[in-house]
Amino acid sequence: MVKTVIKSVGLSVLLACGTSGSFAQRETATAAKPNVVLINVDDLGWADLGFMGSEYYETPNLDRLSEESKIFMHAYAAASNCAPSRATMLTGRYPMTHGIYTVDPADRGNPKTRQLIPSPNAKKIPTDSYTLGDFFQAQGYRTGVFGKWHISDDPQDFGFEVNIGGNHRGSPGKDGYFSPYLINLEAKKDDEYLTDRLTDEAIQFVKENQNEPFFLYLPFYTVHTPLMGKPELVEKYKNKPGSRGQSNPVYAAMILSMDENVGRLLETLASLGLEDKTMIIFTSDNGGIRAISYQDPLRAGKGSYYEGGIRVPMLVKWQGQIQSGIDHTPVTQMDLFPTFRELIASDTSIELDGESILPLFFGEKLAKRDLFWHFPIYLEAYDPKEDGSRDPLFRTRPGSVIRSGExxxxxYFEDGGLELYNLRDDPSEAKNLALSNSEITAELLRKLQKWREDEGAPMPSTKNPDYDPAFEAEAIAKAIK
Known part of the structure; x- marks a missing residue:
């Protein structure tokens, strides 16, 4: 196996250039029912891993996994923050079907700076939602979730037989990464670390179900705030020089703990002889927080619909089946559900909005398509000087986005603003080409408007009576001072 360094969007990605995977193997694979392990890290940025180019964070286990995986360099979350991203991935449906556009409330930020009344926002997915848990359970799989659920009170209402640590909470809470925990989980020993414990439980689930198919959903709470790392790992990074806006030793310690635990799970699968029988997907629910870790060359971070807020790391491994290497096809986490459906049970009665990316696993191509996002609400700024947003007061104001090719x-709905970027030439979304490329702007705007009409996307149009333009101007001046 020959290792090659490939330059991609200015980052060095190390991968193994193998020859595994073929159309014949695809035929064999689609007749099989692999175990599925879906690892979803919370708020992990696109560039926060060694195999994605980070020179500061250390992820040796994931780096090795990447050498045997299909790496999707243009993978996207379906939303830029936790709840809507997870709801959309787990149901395979646009937010218009489940109603979750943000982590409640939808009217964040000072009311005097919001021109519109945001669209209604659901706190939970509807009780009749059909999730990945329901799907795998219907196919005879054992199902378990180990970590952050966040889209209803109990994942066991949606096809998951085992639930460890999952409820409606979006974070472990203050000091919550060390026991005693604030989530619905009792510690087994003093000073237990949450990421370790969730992995312990996931490993036990694998051992108990090694002789039957299983779907293991491992949505770590890490690396969501509050930032809390093991003291010995934090110490390891204190004297390490930072690189390209990545220099937080506590955040680095959390990433390393996550990587160590992914390594433990992978080792368990290997020791039980399950590598050939298990598909592993690793990803993040949205972009990282820019004030904590830069995702350069991508702009902005969590809560924004610039690339840094929605583009996420994603790799897929199925030993002996999936062809390793880098793929630049734009894909979305909403595609995972239809991919599993094509691979495991072609049930066309399940309504899904994504598209199967199974062909990409085997070196084939997908027909060109457009990707869409809709965000009819407000998310206030984290750090006006670090966020990289359009506006220092908000990470995102109400709007929609389309990606079509490059x-x-x-x-933007408040002022009708349009921004057009060529991601091939300008991944930082720094040069707005909307005026100089008016024909492309008009074409994409027509597509975006038609998609919203077809999907019944809510459009906020009611003026906010509390809006005060003078107050807003003063607040912007203070924020950028």
């Missing part, structure tokens, strides 16, 4: 158009 082009990406942002539309």
């Amino acid at each position: 082009w990406k158009l942002h539309q």
Whole structure:
């Protein structure tokens, strides 16, 4: 196996250039029912891993996994923050079907700076939602979730037989990464670390179900705030020089703990002889927080619909089946559900909005398509000087986005603003080409408007009576001072 360093969007990605995977193997694979392990890290940025180019964070286990995996360099979350991203991935449906556009409330930020009344926002997915848990359970799989659920009170209402630590909470809470925990989980020993414990439980689930198919959903709470790392690992990074806006030793310690635990799970699968029988997907629910870790060359971070907020790391391994290497096809986490359906049970009665990316696993191509996002609400700024947003007061104001090939158009509803970027030439979304490429702008805007009409996307149009333009101007001046 020959290792090659490939340059991609200015980052060095190390991968193994193998020859595994073929159309014949695809035929064999689609007749099989692999175990599925879906690891979803919370708030992990696109560039926060060694195999994605980080020179500061250390992820040796994931780096090795990447050498045997299909790496999707243009993978996207379906939303830029936790709850809507997870709801959309787990149901395979746009937010218009489940109603979750943000982590409640939808009217964040000072009311005097919001021109519109945001669209209604659901706190939970509807009780009749059909999730990945329901799907795998219907196919005879054992199902378990180990970590952050966040889209209802109990994942056991949605096809998961085992639930360890999952409820409606979006974070472990203050000091919550060390026991005693604030989530619904009792510690087994003093000073237990949450990421370790969740992995312990996931490993036990694998051992108990090694002789039957299983779907293991491992949505770590880490690396969501509050930032809390093991003291000995934090100490390890204190004297390590930072690189390209990545220098937080506590955050680095959390990433290393996550990587160590992924390594433990992978080792368990190997020791039980399950590597050939298990598909492993590793990803993050949205972009990282820019004030904590830069995702350069991508702009902005969590809560934004610039690339740093929605583009996420994603790799897929199925030993002996999936062809390793880098794929630049734009894909979305909403595609995972239809991919599993094609692979395991072609049930066309399940309504899904994504598209199967199974062909990409075997070195084939997908027909060109457009990707869409809709965000009819407000998310206030984290850090006006670090966020990299359009506006220092908000990470995102109401709007929609389309990616079509190398082009990406942002539309904002308050002022009708349009921003057009060529992601091939400008991954930082720094040069707005909307005026100089008016024909492309008009074409993408027509597509975006038609998609919203077809999907019944809510459009906030009611003016906010509390809006005060003078107050807003003063607040912006203070924020950038």
